[in-house]
Amino acid sequence: xxxxxGLDSTTALALAKEQGFTPYALSxxxxxxxxxxxxxxxxxxxxxxxxxxxxxxxxxxxxxGSALTDDxxxxxxxxxxxxxxxxxxxxxVPARNTIFLSFAxxxxxxxxxxxxxxxxxxxxxxxxxxxxxxxxxxxxxxANLGTKTGVSGGRRIRLHSPLIHMSDADIIRTGMRLDIxxxxxxxxxxxxxxxxxxxxxxxxxxxxxxxxxVGVADPAPYVAETP
Amino acid sequence: xxxxxGLDSTTALALAKEQGFTPYALSxxxxxxxxxxxxxxxxxxxxxxxxxxxxxxxxxxxxxGSALTDDxxxxxxxxxxxxxxxxxxxxxVPARNTIFLSFAxxxxxxxxxxxxxxxxxxxxxxxxxxxxxxxxxxxxxxANLGTKTGVSGGRRIRLHSPLIHMSDADIIRTGMRLDIxxxxxxxxxxxxxxxxxxxxxxxxxxxxxxxxxVGVADPAPYVAETP
Numbered sequence: 121x122x123x124x125x126g127l128d129s130t131t132a133l134a135l136a137k138e139q140g141f142t143p144y145a146l147s148x149x150x151x152x153x154x155x156x157x158x159x160x161x162x163x164x165x166x167x168x169x170x171x172x173x174x175x176x177x178x179x180x181x182x183x184x185g186s187a188l189t190d191d192x193x194x195x196x197x198x199x200x201x202x203x204x205x206x207x208x209x210x211x212x213v214p215a216r217n218t219i220f221l222s223f224a225x226x227x228x229x230x231x232x233x234x235x236x237x238x239x240x241x242x243x244x245x246x247x248x249x250x251x252x253x254x255x256x257x258x259x260x261x262x263a264n265l266g267t268k269t270g271v272s273g274g275r276r277i278r279l280h281s282p283l284i285h286m287s288d289a290d291i292i293r294t295g296m297r298l299d300i301x302x303x304x305x306x307x308x309x310x311x312x313x314x315x316x317x318x319x320x321x322x323x324x325x326x327x328x329x330x331x332x333x334v335g336v337a338d339p340a341p342y343v344a345e346t347p
Numbered sequence: 348x349x350x351x352x353g354l355d356s357t358t359a360l361a362l363a364k365e366q367g368f369t370p371y372a373l374s375x376x377x378x379x380x381x382x383x384x385x386x387x388x389x390x391x392x393x394x395x396x397x398x399x400x401x402x403x404x405x406x407x408x409x410x411x412g413s414a415l416t417d418d419x420x421x422x423x424x425x426x427x428x429x430x431x432x433x434x435x436x437x438x439x440v441p442a443r444n445t446i447f448l449s450f451a452x453x454x455x456x457x458x459x460x461x462x463x464x465x466x467x468x469x470x471x472x473x474x475x476x477x478x479x480x481x482x483x484x485x486x487x488x489x490a491n492l493g494t495k496t497g498v499s500g501g502r503r504i505r506l507h508s509p510l511i512h513m514s515d516a517d518i519i520r521t522g523m524r525l526d527i528x529x530x531x532x533x534x535x536x537x538x539x540x541x542x543x544x545x546x547x548x549x550x551x552x553x554x555x556x557x558x559x560x561v562g563v564a565d566p567a568p569y570v571a572e573t574p
Contacts, residue, residue, distance in 0.1 A: 178405050214456035218493050219449040222442055229441035250493035258489035265485045266445050266477035 121145045121170070121237045122220055125160030126307040127327055128239030128283055131291050133168055134298040135282045136237045143237075145173040146227050148220060156315040160306040167304055172231075176223055196310075196320040217250035218259070221279070225263050228277065234269055240281045241291070256281055288330025296336070303339035316341040348372045348397070348464045349447055352387030353534040354554055355466030355510055358518050360395055361525040362509045363464045370464075372400040373454050375447060383542040387533040394531055399458075403450055423537075423547040444477035445486070448506070452490050455504065461496055467508045468518070483508055515557025523563070530566035543568040 121136060123129045123145040136143055147161040158175060165173035217240065224236045240251050249255060260279040264270030270277050283291050295302060307327045308317035317324050319342045331338040348363060350356045350372040363370055374388040385402060392400035444467065451463050467478050476482060487506040491497030497504050510518050522529060534554045535544035544551050546569045558565040 176405075178403075213453075215449055215453035215494060218452055218489070219446070222446040222449040225445055226440075226442035249495060249498045252492065255489065255492040258485070258492045262445070262482065262485035262489045265479065265482040267442060268476060271476045 122224055122239070123147050123161050123165060123170075123173070124239070125157045125162075125164050125305055126239070126323070127288075127295070127302060127305050127330075128241055128291060128307075130164045130168070130239070130300060130302070130305045131295040131298070132237050132239040132280075132282055133164065133170070134295060134300050136235075136280070137168065138298060141235060141237070143168070143170045144227065144231055144233060145170045146220075146224055147173070147175045148223070149175055149177045150216075156311050157306055159315065160304060163304045167301065174227065178219070178223070196318070196322075213248075215250070217248070217255075221259055221263075225267060225277070229267055229269060232269075234275050235278050235280060236263075237280045237282070239283055241283045241288075242285060243287065253281075253284055256284070287333075288326050289333035292330050292334045292336075296334075301339070303341075306340060312343055314341075316343045318343055349451055349466070350374050350388050350392060350397075350400070351466070352384045352389075352391055352532060353466070353550070354515075354522070354529060354532050354557075355468055355518060355534075357391045357395070357466070357527060357529070357532045358522040358525070359464050359466035359507075359509055360391065360397070361522060361527050363462075363507070364395065365525060368462060368464070370395070370397045371454065371458055371460060372397040373447075373451055374400070374402045375450070376402055376404045377443075383538050384533055386542065387531060390531045394528065401454065405446065405450070423545065423549075440475075442477070444475070444482075448486055448490075452494060452504070456494055456496060459496075461502050462505050462507060463490075464507045464509070466510055468510045468515075469512060470514065480508075480511055483511070514560075515553050516560035519557050519561045519563075523561075528566070530568075533567060539570055541568075543570045545570055 121129070121133050121143045123133060124147065133143055133145065145161070145165045147158055149155070149158055161175070162173065217238075221236065221238070228234065228236055240256065242252055256279055260277060263277040263279065267277060269275050286294070292302070306315060306317060307323040309321040309323050310318045312318070317340060319328065328338060348356070348360050348370045350360060351374065360370055360372065372388070372392045374385055376382070376385055388402070389400065444465075448463065448465070455461065455463055467483065469478055469480060483506055487504060490504040490506065494504060496502050513521070519529070533542060533544060534550040536548040536550050537545045539545070544567060546555065555565060
């Protein structure tokens, strides 16, 4: 289970548990500016009683190229409404999901797990090519050719992305059905030092819209009252 | 270019240069016991005048499961002749190539490169599923679906493994044609503190056999005279 401590991966974790899986969670400290998400991941892992939770330190900063790891400004508000077509968001971290899934694959090989869960959502805010179903299918095919599990007969690596076709509102409704306390989670790219979300970045805006669509208040802390 | 500082990746680097590529090299400090290979990688990168050389620190030890990172004995001599079929070597590090290639993919995205070279060799000593051509083909397909380069039209990520079907002797002959000084390289899993190869492990034995097949002495330093 790739666990960021955000709304999506927390909901995917609860779905994996509902399906009867015993979850092992993996988070990453990759020099992200929103390190408070690691605190959220630990809270979520404890609250949802995962079997084991590992935080792996990797240095993506040497690769540069993204607002999440560089010292450039996180886009907020109206500037998010620009772009489209083949333009990808500045929130895109090069090959990030490919790297994260590769660590998950190693963790699965070592624990004997065959099922990898992610909270990846095709329609989400990131505009990244590595959030698309065809990418995830290709990743699974590759994983089954490059691991002991995949080539030893009788078993198969399965990559589960149960939120892939859900809207943010669908995800929140699913989480409410599963009694998730979303106050534990954080999605913001630019939280303040106390871990309060900004309410305006490319992660906060769709999250708040999702809660608005469902008609409930987001229980997570925000810097100021949001409109 | 994935560059370990061993015989294979050094030869692949020289081939990439011969084909007219401007090489950027990537090495990993992943807690491997043979950290002297990082010294070799720096030597090779300097000698072969790569454009840039990055060493990325990643912690694979949290995943356990391999002689290269754990404190279990590196198999040597006769014990290497056992096994076969679907048994993979204890030298196998779970999903290692998948992780390494994923960092290379991120590095390619950032530098604008489209071509990734590895020294992977299908018949090599490791007995790992992630050294097979069908795995590499699947990796390339995945990479083209999960990156800006792959989905932005007109360009394509290409994964080159020019040694994939070569014997160790073929590789050494190729390197000699390209004037590689193999004294710069090290392949050993268990070198001594001065960086001299053991001559008996699962990396040294095929290397020495390759040189013997070609009929020349391996110029790299060994702990003792080898038979």
